[in-house]
Amino acid sequence: MTIILTTVEKVINWGRANSLWPLTFGTSCCSIEMMQTTASDFDIARFGSEVYRNSPRQADLLICAGTITYKMAPVLRKIYDQMAEPKYVIAMGACTCSGGMFAPDSYSVVKGIDKIIPVDIFLPMCPPRPEALLDALIKLQNKVKAEKFADRKNRMKYHSEYPMTYMEDIK
Amino acid sequence: MSIPEILQNKFLNTKILEEKGKIFVENNIKEILSHLKTDLGFDMLLSLYATDYRDFIELNYCLYSPVKQEYVTIITHVTSNTDSVTEVFKSAYFDECEIYDMFGVNFTGNNNLKRLLMPDYWKGHPLLKSYEYKKEAVYE
Numbered sequence: 001m002t003i004i005l006t007t008v009e010k011v012i013n014w015g016r017a018n019s020l021w022p023l024t025f026g027t028s029c030c031s032i033e034m035m036q037t038t039a040s041d042f043d044i045a046r047f048g049s050e051v052y053r054n055s056p057r058q059a060d061l062l063i064c065a066g067t068i069t070y071k072m073a074p075v076l077r078k079i080y081d082q083m084a085e086p087k088y089v090i091a092m093g094a095c096t097c098s099g100g101m102f103a104p105d106s107y108s109v110v111k112g113i114d115k116i117i118p119v120d121i122f123l124p125m126c127p128p129r130p131e132a133l134l135d136a137l138i139k140l141q142n143k144v145k146a147e148k149f150a151d152r153k154n155r156m157k158y159h160s161e162y163p164m165t166y167m168e169d170i171k
Numbered sequence: 172m173s174i175p176e177i178l179q180n181k182f183l184n185t186k187i188l189e190e191k192g193k194i195f196v197e198n199n200i201k202e203i204l205s206h207l208k209t210d211l212g213f214d215m216l217l218s219l220y221a222t223d224y225r226d227f228i229e230l231n232y233c234l235y236s237p238v239k240q241e242y243v244t245i246i247t248h249v250t251s252n253t254d255s256v257t258e259v260f261k262s263a264y265f266d267e268c269e270i271y272d273m274f275g276v277n278f279t280g281n282n283n284l285k286r287l288l289m290p291d292y293w294k295g296h297p298l299l300k301s302y303e304y305k306k307e308a309v310y311e
Contacts, residue, residue, distance in 0.1 A: 071288075169305060
């Protein structure tokens with residue numbers, strides 16, 4: 001009879017990191033790369049993230065794939081607030097990281113979604129290749145595996161009280 | 172008779188010119204479109220779009236006749252107010268809302284004129300040349 005010794009924290013983090021279910025949230029061309037990552041050529045199922053949920057209540061990971069405009073910003077925040085803890089965000093593409101090619105001269109695009117929701121992984125490029133998204137997912141898994149169980153209340157507080165500052169840009 | 176001549180004979184007080192295959196109309200846009208629809212068979216509004224020339228805003232009405240298989244484009248110049256053509260073509264509603272949103276043209280007679288693309292709290296009309304907004308610093 002074999003005995004496995006470990007901590008509860010390690011087991012929970014191992015389980016969470018290897019079953020990060022993403023939310024279907026594609027607002028422009030990055031979502032095509034996200035679909036390609038899901039398809040069998042790149043096969044995100046190898047990392048346990050193949051189940052794209054259509055409801056934010058059932059998702060752990062928000063892959064924000066595409067340009068976010070000022071009109072879309074409150075919707076994104078609402079979807080993020082509806083997700084259950086623990087929740088993680090990958091900002092996919094240059095538009096979500098900094099505004100991308102719309103950054104210097106656009107009236108309608110939010111210059112980075114970190115003005116709306118807290119972001120765990122920034123993934124620039126326009127659009128990122130599927131390998132880059134897989135790399136971002138692996139980096140996020142490493143982050144999840146290193147989480148402390150005792151910090152979860154602080155993380156929940158940080159997520160729910162994260163300030164939205166995007167309105168300062170248009171006034 | 173060509174279409175500009177037919178229109179000129181019908182609307183004597185309106186200045187009507189033909190330029191580059193399009194028909195320029197000074198005013199009376201609603202009556203002219205109504206005449207084109209009912210009497211001349213151009214009963215399909217393909218598109219309605221605007222251009223800002225600083226002094227005026229140019230509106231283009233693209234019409235099509237499925238029976239004759241002919242196209243005609245009516246141009247008019249407005250500053251801020253013009254007549255709505257939603258009573259003639261119902262499909263003009265969304266086009267007029269978009270032009271109001273982007274250029275600030277008030278279409279009198281269009282009930283429920285509202286912003287289509289920008290949020291409701293938005294100030295100004297973005298596609299005007301005079302529109303000012305906060306630009307990010309351009310990195311060199």
